[in-house]
Amino acid sequence: MCFLSADPELVVMTFPHLSRSLTGLIAGSAPVFHHRAFSVTAVAAAIQKMTRVRVVDNSSLGNTPHHRPPRVIHVYTKNGVGKVGDTVLLAIKGQKKKALIVGHKMPGDRMTPRFDSNNVVLIENNGNPTGTRIKVPIPTHLRKLEGDYSKVLAIACSFV
């Protein structure tokens, strides 16, 4: 009962994941459009199934807006956890696409960078990148993947 009389802003703030669904239901409130399209969890973890990722290259598939963010549906490692340098399978715009992880929110080894978003670069099955440039900084320890993903490193603009 108390929720119905509560300030819609407050309710929305306490339940951020309902920010889009509840706003229309609360009587007498205009829809509140929030800055972020989805809620962000507090726990920073490496990349696993169902993580929403950010595509950082300039491919059309990664940059055209869609009503659903790209999600990881499979991680190509022994355990299901993906770190920098691992390949994952993404579901973007209703199609499956492989991608390479180039940075995650989880703190890793000392002396390696930690990014504020889970970054991913779209890749073909043979390891060639889909886009032509990566503006976001890439960790330098990816260079040891010289053989497989040298073309991805070649299109990177800056290293951290």
Added chain:
Amino acid sequence: MAACTNRLDKFILSMRLLRNQQLQNERFLSTSVCRPAPEKDSDPPKFTPPPKPVIIDKSKTIILRKFLSPEFIPPRQRTDPFKFYLERKDMILRRKVLKIPEFYVGSILAVNMADPNASGKTNRFVGICIQRGGKGLGATFILRNVINNQGVEMCYEQYSPLIQSVEVLKLEKRLDDNLMYLRDAMPEYSTVDPNMKPETFSTSGEVPVNKIKVRMRPKPWLKRWERPKFNIQGIRFDLRLTPQQMEGAQKRAEPWREYDMMKEYDTSVLEEQIFSEVQSEMSK
């Protein structure tokens, strides 16, 4: 006749008052040296001029700022202090090779790291220090910067042999010891120009405190920074939170914690000892 005596009385009274005033003044400000009364039979004492006053011009003497890096202070543990002594010796050995300057959380640093994977073998990162953690040889500091609209943080180990140089580009303190809330703040507060020139700072006097109050992104934040547990002074809560929310956060305050005697750890004596030890070792 009566008027005359009246006036005389008044005159005498005023003279007495003046004398009293004079005496009182003399009592408070005696500029003359107090000399004992001369003995009746001896000669009057020789005139000794007063000693010249020594003027210490405080503006000319330079007192270097005392700074002991926080990782030198050992935590409160049941380990032998000898272990910390040995660790300090190793830290000093490393500090003789690599100059680790004085810096605080909120200062802007540039670190050159040896990286076999990077071009030119060195990797340079410029950022604002958001946290200093760890004690002893495992001491770390985290630098944060926003590059190409991407927030990047690097956690460096201070005593790692991979580090080639640490420069302080801007020395300043902030209102808090831990700036982790910059992850939830607007990106302009974490942006540092990678080609920034080092600013000169004085080695004496107080470290400048940047009293900036940061604007935050809309909630949800990574942590509930408004809670008194974090005790954050450097956020503009009034822009994002209502006074009711601030009051609700104050419900989590634990005011009895500051009186908890089991948590008391007074490091002042230990700091003095360690500071003098480190100073003497470094100057050798």
